[in-house]
Amino acid sequence: MATTMLHKHRVSVLFSFGRSLFVRLNVLQGEFGLHQKCSGYSRPINTLSASEAIAEIKNMPDESRPMPAKKPISKAMKAYLLQAKNYDEFMKKQNTEFQIGRRHLANIMSMDADTMSQEDIDQAIEFLFPSGLYEPRARPMMKSPELIFPPKKAAEFDESGRPYHSLFYTMNPNFYGLLQDAVTEYIGLNKEEDNMIRKRISFSSDMKIILSGSDWLSQEKLSNLLIEQIDDAQYEQFKNVMLRLAEHPLSNKVKDFIMKYRYSLVNEAALAEIPKPSYEKDGRAYVTFKGARRKNAYADVTVHMPGTGKFLINDCDIEYFQDIQSREQITFPLIFTALLGKVDVTATAIQGGTTGQSGAVRYGLAMALRSFVDDKMVERMRLAGLLQVDWRTRERKKPGQPGARRKPTWKAR
Amino acid sequence: MIGKSVFRALNGRQEFVKRCSKIVIRASSTVPQMSLPLSSENSNPLPFFRSKQNSPSLHGSNNSGQFYTIDPSIKKQLFLYGGIPKTYDDLCKTFKETCMMIREPALEIMDYMKSTNFNNAATRYCLYGKIGTGKSMTMAHLLHYGFENNFVIVHVPWAPYWYKFPKEYSDCPTKEGMVDLPLDAVAWLIHFKNQNSHLLADPKLSVCQDWEWSKREITKKGAPLAEIVEMGINRVKHSTNCIEALLQELKQLSDLKRCKTLVVIDGFNIFFSDKTKIKTAAFEKIPPKRVTITSPFVDITKQDWSNGAVIVSVDDLAFFRKDERNTHYPRGLLGAEGFEHLDPFIPIETKNYSEKEFHYCIEYFLDRRWIINPHAASEEGRKELAFLSNCNPFNLLKVTAPL
Numbered sequence: 001m002a003t004t005m006l007h008k009h010r011v012s013v014l015f016s017f018g019r020s021l022f023v024r025l026n027v028l029q030g031e032f033g034l035h036q037k038c039s040g041y042s043r044p045i046n047t048l049s050a051s052e053a054i055a056e057i058k059n060m061p062d063e064s065r066p067m068p069a070k071k072p073i074s075k076a077m078k079a080y081l082l083q084a085k086n087y088d089e090f091m092k093k094q095n096t097e098f099q100i101g102r103r104h105l106a107n108i109m110s111m112d113a114d115t116m117s118q119e120d121i122d123q124a125i126e127f128l129f130p131s132g133l134y135e136p137r138a139r140p141m142m143k144s145p146e147l148i149f150p151p152k153k154a155a156e157f158d159e160s161g162r163p164y165h166s167l168f169y170t171m172n173p174n175f176y177g178l179l180q181d182a183v184t185e186y187i188g189l190n191k192e193e194d195n196m197i198r199k200r201i202s203f204s205s206d207m208k209i210i211l212s213g214s215d216w217l218s219q220e221k222l223s224n225l226l227i228e229q230i231d232d233a234q235y236e237q238f239k240n241v242m243l244r245l246a247e248h249p250l251s252n253k254v255k256d257f258i259m260k261y262r263y264s265l266v267n268e269a270a271l272a273e274i275p276k277p278s279y280e281k282d283g284r285a286y287v288t289f290k291g292a293r294r295k296n297a298y299a300d301v302t303v304h305m306p307g308t309g310k311f312l313i314n315d316c317d318i319e320y321f322q323d324i325q326s327r328e329q330i331t332f333p334l335i336f337t338a339l340l341g342k343v344d345v346t347a348t349a350i351q352g353g354t355t356g357q358s359g360a361v362r363y364g365l366a367m368a369l370r371s372f373v374d375d376k377m378v379e380r381m382r383l384a385g386l387l388q389v390d391w392r393t394r395e396r397k398k399p400g401q402p403g404a405r406r407k408p409t410w411k412a413r
Numbered sequence: 414m415i416g417k418s419v420f421r422a423l424n425g426r427q428e429f430v431k432r433c434s435k436i437v438i439r440a441s442s443t444v445p446q447m448s449l450p451l452s453s454e455n456s457n458p459l460p461f462f463r464s465k466q467n468s469p470s471l472h473g474s475n476n477s478g479q480f481y482t483i484d485p486s487i488k489k490q491l492f493l494y495g496g497i498p499k500t501y502d503d504l505c506k507t508f509k510e511t512c513m514m515i516r517e518p519a520l521e522i523m524d525y526m527k528s529t530n531f532n533n534a535a536t537r538y539c540l541y542g543k544i545g546t547g548k549s550m551t552m553a554h555l556l557h558y559g560f561e562n563n564f565v566i567v568h569v570p571w572a573p574y575w576y577k578f579p580k581e582y583s584d585c586p587t588k589e590g591m592v593d594l595p596l597d598a599v600a601w602l603i604h605f606k607n608q609n610s611h612l613l614a615d616p617k618l619s620v621c622q623d624w625e626w627s628k629r630e631i632t633k634k635g636a637p638l639a640e641i642v643e644m645g646i647n648r649v650k651h652s653t654n655c656i657e658a659l660l661q662e663l664k665q666l667s668d669l670k671r672c673k674t675l676v677v678i679d680g681f682n683i684f685f686s687d688k689t690k691i692k693t694a695a696f697e698k699i700p701p702k703r704v705t706i707t708s709p710f711v712d713i714t715k716q717d718w719s720n721g722a723v724i725v726s727v728d729d730l731a732f733f734r735k736d737e738r739n740t741h742y743p744r745g746l747l748g749a750e751g752f753e754h755l756d757p758f759i760p761i762e763t764k765n766y767s768e769k770e771f772h773y774c775i776e777y778f779l780d781r782r783w784i785i786n787p788h789a790a791s792e793e794g795r796k797e798l799a800f801l802s803n804c805n806p807f808n809l810l811k812v813t814a815p816l
Contacts, residue, residue, distance in 0.1 A: 309796075318803050335793075335797055
């Protein structure tokens with residue numbers, strides 16, 4: 001029996017889980033028509049009259065057809081269904097609480113409850129419960145229960161114990177389903193490729209998907225997406241399968257499928273919003289970028305387009321920065337975009353020191369110059385690292401050590 | 414040009430070194446060995462950034478921005494003990510010639526001096542400007558001018574040296590509470606002698622009054638001025654007194670029209686500051702006022718004599734690091750006392766390079782192969798250099814050094 005199961009369902013029968021053992025045996029019985037004692041045969045035949053016996057025989061179910069028996073639900077099944085039900089109820093309750101909370105919050109913050117977005121809620125909570133904790137996930141939050149509580153799978157099988165997903169017995173139906181989908185897509189692409197070769201259509205490089213600029217979801221993220229625990233071997237297998245698919249010359253046709261399991265390395269949202277320049281009274285275009293940061297310094301940078309190469313920082317010329325490194329930092333965006341001498345730059349920098357202020361001005365300047373160059377140049381700036389905030393800050397001194405990395409003098413004895 | 418990004422782009426140090434060594438090998442094999450041609454060797458017409466006029470008296474605004482060469486013998490006489498800033502002096506050694514740019518401040522002062530009525534009290538010029546804009550270089554140019562026009566030169570190359578790095582100090586035996594700098598005084602007298610050797614032989618320069626150094630040592634009236642100088646050099650004990658005497662004599666001689674004196678003092682504002690590194694025997698730190706060598710030089714910058722000129726520079730670098738006043742204006746640097754002393758004076762500002770001067774300077778550097786990088790010579794490269802250095806002469810030198 002086990003071997004026939006294998007053939008039909010491509011499953012290795014694992015008897016590691018006690019609960020599922022009972023379920024599976026039940027199902028086995030159901031599948032192959034092994035019934036429990038039918039109640040219709042309770043009375044002995046010699047007590048019946050002829051007509052009664054004929055009627056009974058007529059009404060008897062056909063033995064050749066397997067019939068789903070009305071068997072009592074096992075305890076394990078009951079427990080499972082109860083758990084699923086409880087979870088649903090719990091989520092419902094949390095949801096109502098959340099909705100009530102939203103209304104209260106709207107009341108407190110005098111905002112309109114209907115148009116309040118999650119961003120507004122986040123801001124309100126940050127205002128009402130200011131936290132000094134470094135880890136954002138440890139701070140007070142108020143979010144919809146779906147986002148807070150880990151998602152659980154809905155009931156995976158019906159009352160009779162028959163699973164909904166065909167790959168349920170693999171223990172990770174979503175994961176293996178994903179692999180099977182990938183293989184299906186691959187087979188489809190192969191067929192298309194064959195067609196193209198037959199029709200002598202040439203292949204071009206843009207028929208293949210470009211994977212640069214994105215990376216595969218991490219093991220954790222994939223587990224969350226599939227609501228299943230993925231172990232290391234499975235993750236490797238996933239990557240291999242997807243990569244194989246992506247390497248196909250026609251992989252661009254299944255781009256949507258592949259990109260579902262990849263995340264973009266580029267903060268596209270931020271880059272997409274290149275601000276349009278405003279105009280002065282005399283018609284000069286200008287752009288201001290505020291809040292450029294580097295270490296502890298902040299800078300606001302204004303760039304005027306038809307300019308003569310003037311550079312003012314805190315009302316001083318470039319001699320505000322005395323060391324050559326700082327000066328080179330702020331020159332870099334102008335040289336790179338070839339706008340040195342063509343724009344006027346006014347910057348104000350506060351806090352921080354020389355390196356911080358010059359780094360902040362450089363970032364602000366690069367972000368402001370985006371509005372005056374074409375997209376190709378913006379992309380080149382991004383690749384050069386000009387449009388990325390330098391997140392490096394001074395490392396904390398740790399207790400028991402003189403510095404961040406410095407350890408007390410090592411002594412042999 | 415953007416060294417760091419090139420570095421990163423070449424994927425690591427090894428790649429970078431490999432490529433550098435390739436360039437070096439290529440350079441040594443393909444570029445012919447060049448000897449730096451001296452401007453004096455050039456028989457061809459001079460390039461546009463060089464001036465034919467090597468005599469400051471003949472410099473005019475048409476020479477503005479051009480480089481003129483100082484003869485080595487003149488350099489030895491005038492600047493042996495200081496006068497050309499050390500960084501620039503090293504550059505001159507590298508270039509095998511001493512060339513200086515003819516710039517507006519110097520031309521302006523020379524113009525005034527040519528049209529001054531020397532019967533009036535000695536005019537005082539005060540050179541001021543941001544660090545690295547050419548105050549000391551202007552003074553060197555004017556020294557050469559004074560030398561050519563037979564001025565007796567009273568030159569203090571950098572006054573703060575006396576107060577920051579005194580050779581030796583001791584309590585003054587004659588004046589109470591004052592401290593002597595005997596060796597520095599001797600050194601200055603040697604410098605004076607060197608610069609004015611051709612004039613000290615002149616019989617017109619004779620002492621106007623008797624000077625008694627001690628019971629046995631007297632310089633009588635009518636003796637040559639050189640005698641006072643020799644006395645100070647030989648007798649260390651009397652060196653500061655000799656300086657005092659010398660400068661007083663020069664004032665009198667100038668009044669009597671027997672000579673004309675040019676006083677050039679760099680870092681004049683140190684005389685009116687509060688601190689020095691000099692201590693009394695009781696380890697008490699003293700201000701420059703209580704150092705004997707200060708008073709003769711402050712005295713000669715007064716307006717109680719004629720037939721001469723006083724050129725003084727004020728610089729924030731004269732002060733100790735901690736006491737920097739972060740200003741380049743005379744009033745701020747001299748303080749109330751100093752300003753009152755020097756007032757009235759003609760303030761002359763030294764500025765960063767103009768576009769023309771910058772262009773000439775780059776051309777000179779290229780000629781002298783101070784700049785080898787081809788991108789630096791290009792249009793964009795020059796713009797970048799101008800931006801990075803803000804056309805400040807000293808900064809430009811520093812920025813172009815690695816190129």
